[in-house]
Amino acid sequence: MTKADIVNEIAKSTGVEKVQVQAIVEAFMDSVKGAMIKGENVYLRGFGSFIIKKRAEKVARNISKNTTITIPEHNIPAFKPAKSFAGEVK
Numbered sequence: 001m002t003k004a005d006i007v008n009e010i011a012k013s014t015g016v017e018k019v020q021v022q023a024i025v026e027a028f029m030d031s032v033k034g035a036m037i038k039g040e041n042v043y044l045r046g047f048g049s050f051i052i053k054k055r056a057e058k059v060a061r062n063i064s065k066n067t068t069i070t071i072p073e074h075n076i077p078a079f080k081p082a083k084s085f086a087g088e089v090k
Contacts (some may be wrong), residue, residue, distance in 0.1 A: 048081040
């Protein structure tokens with residue numbers, strides 16, 4: 001499902017124009033991204049959590065050059081579904 005499909009579904013179920021729904025969906029995504037860039041997690045009860053995971057520093061190998069490199073500690077965004085949501089997906 002794409003963002004356009006989501007906008008179409010919401011517009012169809014609510015009767016709101018697609019342009020307004022598009023703006024709301026974009027604003028929601030910008031809010032989530034903005035919060036995560038600031039280092040905050042976003043919790044949506046019954047749906048899931050957008051969380052920031054820390055990856056520890058590690059040593060990796062470049063097989064083609066036969067060298068090792070150190071990958072520094074870094075943060076990555078992740079999504080963790082709520083138990084009720086995950087239970088419905090089969």
